[in-house]
Amino acid sequence: MSPDDELAPLPTAELHLHIEGTLEPELAVALAARNRVRLRFDGPEELRRAYRFSDLQSFLDLYYELMAVLQRPEDFTDLAEAYLRTAAAQGVRHAEVFVDPQAHLARGVPLEVVFEGLGEAFATAEERHGVSVALIPCFLRERDPAEAEELLPRLLRYRPLVIGIGLVSAETGRPPELFERVFARAADEGLHRVAHAGEEGPAEYVTAALDHLGIERVDHGIRSMEDPSVVARLRAEQVPLTVCPLSNVALRGVDRLADHPLKAMLDAGLAATVNSDDPAYFGGYLHDNVAAVTRALGLTLDERRRLAENSWRASFLPAAERDRHLAAVAAAVPQS
Numbered sequence: 001m002s003p004d005d006e007l008a009p010l011p012t013a014e015l016h017l018h019i020e021g022t023l024e025p026e027l028a029v030a031l032a033a034r035n036r037v038r039l040r041f042d043g044p045e046e047l048r049r050a051y052r053f054s055d056l057q058s059f060l061d062l063y064y065e066l067m068a069v070l071q072r073p074e075d076f077t078d079l080a081e082a083y084l085r086t087a088a089a090q091g092v093r094h095a096e097v098f099v100d101p102q103a104h105l106a107r108g109v110p111l112e113v114v115f116e117g118l119g120e121a122f123a124t125a126e127e128r129h130g131v132s133v134a135l136i137p138c139f140l141r142e143r144d145p146a147e148a149e150e151l152l153p154r155l156l157r158y159r160p161l162v163i164g165i166g167l168v169s170a171e172t173g174r175p176p177e178l179f180e181r182v183f184a185r186a187a188d189e190g191l192h193r194v195a196h197a198g199e200e201g202p203a204e205y206v207t208a209a210l211d212h213l214g215i216e217r218v219d220h221g222i223r224s225m226e227d228p229s230v231v232a233r234l235r236a237e238q239v240p241l242t243v244c245p246l247s248n249v250a251l252r253g254v255d256r257l258a259d260h261p262l263k264a265m266l267d268a269g270l271a272a273t274v275n276s277d278d279p280a281y282f283g284g285y286l287h288d289n290v291a292a293v294t295r296a297l298g299l300t301l302d303e304r305r306r307l308a309e310n311s312w313r314a315s316f317l318p319a320a321e322r323d324r325h326l327a328a329v330a331a332a333v334p335q336s
């Protein structure tokens, strides 16, 4: 790799990506027209101007509002297809994609519409874009945990596309323990488990998600850095963290990228990865995030290689697949 290629994308797994968060303003407006859904925005430019947030809740309000344009299977197919095309150009070779079934059910869109629509794009993703895909439906933490328990058996029907479950939405005041039962049942079914924790919520929620939900990765987890005992545990257990730098700045969890804890996480020996979260809303896809933190934090090529390697080790791919991708990273950046 020459110095000019210093910022070229490395083969990476995207492990923290909400498919609904890839809804670009142009596609939102086109789908609104196709489905005769009225939006309170005049066009893509006005909509893009609304993609400014003061915190997580202000983003979630718009994110849930705009889901109204997703009505039919082909809307979900088009959404996923657009993401895969962009992600492939940014070095993504495998994606474990989040989806919010309860948000769609609550507005009258059946599960089949969501999963069949996404499944259509994902079925040909490897062949068309060189990206393998799996799906992780997430429960909304503001809703009754009993609803998540009722939904779980219906999600199992979509295996093997569905490989696990997650926990998302506004964190504060909704500790992980509330969802202990549904996560235990998912574990009994052999599903993988992840949860958003330590994004806006405190470091204790990271510990609680590990202890009560048995999660295998922490989504975000940046507030773990406020508690040395949590950092020590994450390091000792090499728990992967799916960090989303542009998201943290857009939602004001971090003031400026230059203040982002990603480098401190790597320095502390944590298994951090970089991901895009809701890229249409936060100003960039996976490699945009990597390039931005590389500049803001002065990451070395060796640190970028570590991020890519961490993504493969943290993925839920079979070991042979993981090793094949790790070899591709090594070939792209020979170890110094």
Ligand SMILES: Nc1ncnc2[nH]cnc12
Residues within 6 Å of the ligand: 018, 021, 056, 063, 168, 169, 170, 196, 199, 247, 277, 278
């Ligand atoms: N960054 C985020 N945090 C919590 N829930 C989300 N749902 C979509 N994006 C999210």
Ligand SMILES: [Zn+2]
Residues within 6 Å of the ligand: 016, 018, 168, 196, 219, 277, 278
């Ligand atoms: Zn997220």
